Amino acid sequence: xxxxxxxxxxLRAGAAFGLGLAGFVGVSEDASALPSFARQTGQNCSTCHTxxxxxxxxxxxxxxxxYTAGGGIDTQFPPISAMFMSEFTHINRGLNGPxxxxxxxxxxxxxxxxxxxxxxSNQVSIFYGGKIWGNLGAFVQATYAQDAGGNGxxxxxxxxxxxxxxxxxxxxxxxxxxANNNIGVQDVWNNxxxxxxxxxxxxxxxxxxxxxxxxxxxxxxxxxxxVGAGGYVFINDMVxxxxxxxxxxxxxxxxxxxxxxASNLLSGVAPYYRVAVEKNWGExxxxxxxxxxxxxxxxxxxxxxxxxxxxxxxxxxxxxxxxLQYQWITDVHEVTLRANYILExxxxxxxxxxxxxTNNVDYLxxxxxxxxxxxxxxxAFTATYFNVNGTADMTLxxxxxxxxxxxxxxxxxxxxxxxxRGGPSIWPWANAKFGLTYTLYTRFNGASSNVxxxxxxxxxxxxxxxxxxxxxxxxxxxxxxTLLAYAWFMF
Amino acid sequence: xxxxxxxxxxxxxxxxAAGPLHAQQLDPLALLKVTPASVPDHNCVIxxxxxxxxxxxxxxxxxxxxxPLPPANGPxxxxxTFCHGVSAQxxxxxxxxxxxxxxxxEKELGAFRNHSRDNPYSALYMWNAVPNLxxxxxxALADYFSREAPQAAADGNRALVDQGRALYxxxxxxxxxxxxxxxxxxxxxxxxxxxxLAGLSYSYLKRRLExxxxxxxxxxxxxxxxxxxxxxxxxxxxxxxxxxxxxxxxSR
Numbered sequence: 001x002x003x004x005x006x007x008x009x010x011l012r013a014g015a016a017f018g019l020g021l022a023g024f025v026g027v028s029e030d031a032s033a034l035p036s037f038a039r040q041t042g043q044n045c046s047t048c049h050t051x052x053x054x055x056x057x058x059x060x061x062x063x064x065x066x067y068t069a070g071g072g073i074d075t076q077f078p079p080i081s082a083m084f085m086s087e088f089t090h091i092n093r094g095l096n097g098p099x100x101x102x103x104x105x106x107x108x109x110x111x112x113x114x115x116x117x118x119x120x121s122n123q124v125s126i127f128y129g130g131k132i133w134g135n136l137g138a139f140v141q142a143t144y145a146q147d148a149g150g151n152g153x154x155x156x157x158x159x160x161x162x163x164x165x166x167x168x169x170x171x172x173x174x175x176x177x178x179a180n181n182n183i184g185v186q187d188v189w190n191n192x193x194x195x196x197x198x199x200x201x202x203x204x205x206x207x208x209x210x211x212x213x214x215x216x217x218x219x220x221x222x223x224x225x226x227v228g229a230g231g232y233v234f235i236n237d238m239v240x241x242x243x244x245x246x247x248x249x250x251x252x253x254x255x256x257x258x259x260x261x262a263s264n265l266l267s268g269v270a271p272y273y274r275v276a277v278e279k280n281w282g283e284x285x286x287x288x289x290x291x292x293x294x295x296x297x298x299x300x301x302x303x304x305x306x307x308x309x310x311x312x313x314x315x316x317x318x319x320x321x322x323x324l325q326y327q328w329i330t331d332v333h334e335v336t337l338r339a340n341y342i343l344e345x346x347x348x349x350x351x352x353x354x355x356x357x358t359n360n361v362d363y364l365x366x367x368x369x370x371x372x373x374x375x376x377x378x379x380a381f382t383a384t385y386f387n388v389n390g391t392a393d394m395t396l397x398x399x400x401x402x403x404x405x406x407x408x409x410x411x412x413x414x415x416x417x418x419x420x421r422g423g424p425s426i427w428p429w430a431n432a433k434f435g436l437t438y439t440l441y442t443r444f445n446g447a448s449s450n451v452x453x454x455x456x457x458x459x460x461x462x463x464x465x466x467x468x469x470x471x472x473x474x475x476x477x478x479x480x481x482t483l484l485a486y487a488w489f490m491f
Numbered sequence: 492x493x494x495x496x497x498x499x500x501x502x503x504x505x506x507x508a509a510g511p512l513h514a515q516q517l518d519p520l521a522l523l524k525v526t527p528a529s530v531p532d533h534n535c536v537i538x539x540x541x542x543x544x545x546x547x548x549x550x551x552x553x554x555x556x557x558x559p560l561p562p563a564n565g566p567x568x569x570x571x572t573f574c575h576g577v578s579a580q581x582x583x584x585x586x587x588x589x590x591x592x593x594x595x596x597e598k599e600l601g602a603f604r605n606h607s608r609d610n611p612y613s614a615l616y617m618w619n620a621v622p623n624l625x626x627x628x629x630x631a632l633a634d635y636f637s638r639e640a641p642q643a644a645a646d647g648n649r650a651l652v653d654q655g656r657a658l659y660x661x662x663x664x665x666x667x668x669x670x671x672x673x674x675x676x677x678x679x680x681x682x683x684x685x686x687x688l689a690g691l692s693y694s695y696l697k698r699r700l701e702x703x704x705x706x707x708x709x710x711x712x713x714x715x716x717x718x719x720x721x722x723x724x725x726x727x728x729x730x731x732x733x734x735x736x737x738x739x740x741x742s743r
Contacts, residue, residue, distance in 0.1 A: 042623055062573045165577050172578040281583070
C-alpha cells in the first residue's frame with residue numbers, strides 16, 4: 001500500500017516537473033533578464049548575463065546607465081515583460097515533528113505536506129523594464145506569489161534611475177540618481193544579497209537557517225516596506241561610489257501595496273554606502289568592493305507600537321560587507337567567482353528591553369564563496385559555500401542548539417538556459433531557465449545533529465537525541481537538505 | 492485558476508507591447524523563412540527584404556511630463572557606450588572607438604551589418620547592435636566617436652616595444668612582412684578608412700591580427716594577406732608596441 005502511494009507521489013512529481021520542463025510554464029523569483037531589455041537593446045540576454053541574473057560587465061553598465069541604452073527596436077510602447085515560475089521542493093526529511101518542536105507539519109501545498117511541495121504556478125510577475133524617456137529608466141516588478149508571503153499582487157523589486165555622463169577634467173563620469181524599494185536591488189555586482197546567490201530559494205517549508213544579517217533580509221523587509229534614494233558616480237568605468245538612504249513606508253501604504261507590514265520597523269533614515277573598483281582587461285574583470293548600512297530598528301515594533309510612535313528605544317544594526325568578484329568571459333566559457341563577507345553588529349537595546357534578546361550586543365558574520373561556470377550561455381553550474389556564525393544568545397536563538405546562530409553548508413545548482421542567445425524565432429526575446437538546486441547543511445541553527453532541541457518523544461524528552469539522531473524525533477542538520485527544482489519562463 | 496488568467500493577461504500585454512514592432516521591423520512570418528542577410532545568396536527564392544531605412548525619430552514626447560527632463564540630443568551614444576566604455580575608451584574585449592577614423596567606423600558598421608566581419612565577438616555583440624541603426628545615425632555616431640580624444644591603453648609587454656617598432660616601421664622583407672607604416676601612418680594614426688592603431692588595447696590588437704589567420708573577416712583587404720606571414724611572437728611585439736603609442740589628439 002505504502003509502496004503504491006510512494007510510486008504515485010513520485011509519478012505525480014515527475015509528471016508535473018516534466019510539464020514544467022516542457023516549457024509550458026516556469027520562471028524566476030528575481031528575474032531580470034528582461035525580454036523588454038533585449039528588445040530595447042537588440043542584444044541577447046547573454047550580452048548582459050552569464051546565466052541570469054548574474055550580470056556581465058556590459059549588464060552592469062546597462063543598469064548603471066539607467067536602463068536607457070537602446071539599439072534594438074523602438075516600440076513606442078511601454079517595455080512590459082512577464083514571467084512565470086514553477087517549483088518543486090523536496091526536503092530530506094519531513095517536517096513532521098511532534099507539537100512543540102521546530103519542525104511541526106508545514107501548512108498547505110503540494111502532494112505531501114511533510115517533505116514534498118509542488119506548485120506549477122508558484123509566482124507570476126509583470127515587469128516594466130527599460131527606458132522611460134531620455135535618461136530616465138526603470139525596472140519595476142509586480143508579483144503575484146501564492147506561497148511565499150501574502151496572497152495577491154504585490155509591489156516587488158523596483159529601481160528607477162536617471163543617469164547621464166559628464167567629463168570632469170581627466171575623469172569620465174557616469175552619474176546617476178536612483179530610487180528603489182529594497183535594500184541592495186540597485187547594486188550591479190551579484191554579491192549583494194538582494195541579487196546574490198542563491199538566486200532562487202524555495203518558498204515552501206522552512207526558509208533556511210534562522211539567523212541572517214539585515215542585508216540578507218533578516219528584518220523581513222520585503223520590497224516596498226522600505227524605500228531608498230541616493231546618488232552614484234562611476235568614474236572611468238572603474239570606480240563606483242554610491243550613497244543612499246532608506247526609510248520605512250507607512251503602515252497604510254504597506255497594507256495597500258506590499259501585502260502587509262513586517263514586524264520590525266525601520267526608524268528614521270538608514271544610510272547606505274557602496275564603493276567598488278572594477279578593473280577590466282581583455283576577457284577578465286575583477287571587482288573589489290565594500291558596502292554597508294546602519295539602521296535603527298524597532299524590533300517587533302509593528303505589534304507593539306502604532307505607526308509613527310517616537311521615543312521608543314531602537315536596536316542599532318550595522319552591517320559592513322566586503323566583496324570580490326572575478327569574471328572570465330569568452331564567447332564560449334564564462335566563469336564567475338564570487339566572495340562576500342558581511343559583518344553585522346547588533347546593538348540590541350530595544351530587543352533587550354522587550355525580552356527578545358539576552359545580550360546587549362551580538363555579532364553575526366556571514367560568508368559566501370562561490371564559483372559559477374557557464375558553457376555557451378546555455379549550461380550553468382554553480383557551487384557555493386556559506387557560513388553564518390555569531391554570538392550565542394539565549395533568548396534570540398532560544399530554539400537553536402547551544403543558542404548559537406551558526407549554520408554552514410553548500411549550495412549546488414545546475415541549470416539549462418535554452419534561449420540565452422535568442423529565443424524561438426516568433427518571439428526571440430523569450431528566455432527560460434530550468435534548474436535544480438541542492439542545499440546541503442553541515443550545520444544548521446547551531447549544530448550538525450539534534451538541531452531541534454525541542455524535539456521530544458512521547459515518553460521522554462530531548463535527552464534521547466544526544467549523541468545523534470537516534471529516535472524518530474531527533475533531527476540532524478542534513479535532514480534539512482533541500483532539493484529545489486525550478487522552471488521559469490519570461491516573455 | 493487565477494494565475495492562469497494572469498498569465499494569459501500578461502502574455503497578451505506583452506504581445507501587445509511588441510505589436511508595433513512586428514509591424515515595423517519583425518514580421519514573424521518573414522522571420523520564419525529568412526535566409527541570413529550575411530549570405531549573398533544569388534539564387535535565393537524567398538529573400539529577406541532589405542532592412543527598411545527609417546528616419547531617426549526624435550524621442551517621442553515625454554508621456555508623463557512629471558519631471559523637467561532635458562530632451563536627448565545628439566546621436567544615441569549610450570547605445571554603444573555601455574559596451575565601449577563611458578567615453579568609448581574600450582572595455583575588456585571591446586575596442587576603443589574614441590579617436591578612431593570616422594570613415595573606418597562607418598565601414599566596420601557596414602561589415603557588421605552584412606556579417607562580413609564575422610569574428611566571434613563581432614557575431615556575438617556587434618551583429619545585434621547594428622540591424623536597427625539607420626545609415627544617418629551610423630554616420631553621426633562615427634563622427635561623434637572620431638572626435639573624442641583617445642587614451643592609450645598602454646597594456647602590452649614593454650620589453651617587446653623595440654621589436655614591435657622595428658617591425659611596424661620597416662617590416663621584414665626577407666620574411667615577406669610588409670611595413671605597416673606605409674598605410675597606417677608614422678604614428679599609427681590611420682588615414683581615411685585605414686584605422687588608427689595607436690593606443691588600442693594589446694589584447695584587441697593581438698586578437699585582430701590572429702583572427703585574420705584563423706579565417707575570419709577575410710573581406711578586410713589587405714589585412715588577411717598582411718598578417719599571413721606574421722609569427723605569434725611578431726604579433727605579440729606589434730600589439731605591444733602599438734598599445735603604448737600615445738595619441739591624445741582626436742582625429743576625424
